[in-house]
Amino acid sequence: MGMWIGRNRKARVSYGFDEIALVPGRVTINPNEVDITWRLSRRESEPLEFKIPILASAMDGVVDVQFAIAMGKLGGLAVLNLEGVQCRYKNPQEVLQKIVEADKSEVTALLQKIYTEPVQEDLIAARIKEIKDSDVPAAVSSIPQRADRFGAIAQEAGADIFVVQSTVSTVRHVSSE
16 A cells, blocks of 8 residues: 655555544453564664554654653653754753743744754763663664764664654755755
8 A cells, every 4th residue: 555656656654643543343352462562673683672662753842861761661662853952952951941931922032042052962972871871772863964974973872773854755865964
């Protein structure tokens, strides 16, 4: 199943939460007899195994280091955005608190100012180490323009999963950055 999105390129259809309805089926199963574990294969080692099928999005408003650790301990996976406040500021909680306390009329300008601070590459490695030190898989993400550089840092720091995040991905990417 799928739809054509270009010459010799097909994509699967996906659905959002508001497009799905759960209805009772004809058969029930005891919850203790169901295994919802999922696995993600790796090239040179055992697959990563997750006890719950929940993946937290790589968004500053969702995932910080502590959330990634907590989600990992519960059996899920949380992806840390390497281009968010976690890797731009040594103390991201202070920055996030400023956003929370900002007046609605000031929040857009504040966000623009916050995200002009460059990503600190040493913080990428530090955040990954914090997650890994808690004995849970470290999943991180970057936009395509920085994937080569940040991917190398993430690999060196021991990240288990590197996600290239984008709204639309194509076979070829062109950028002046």
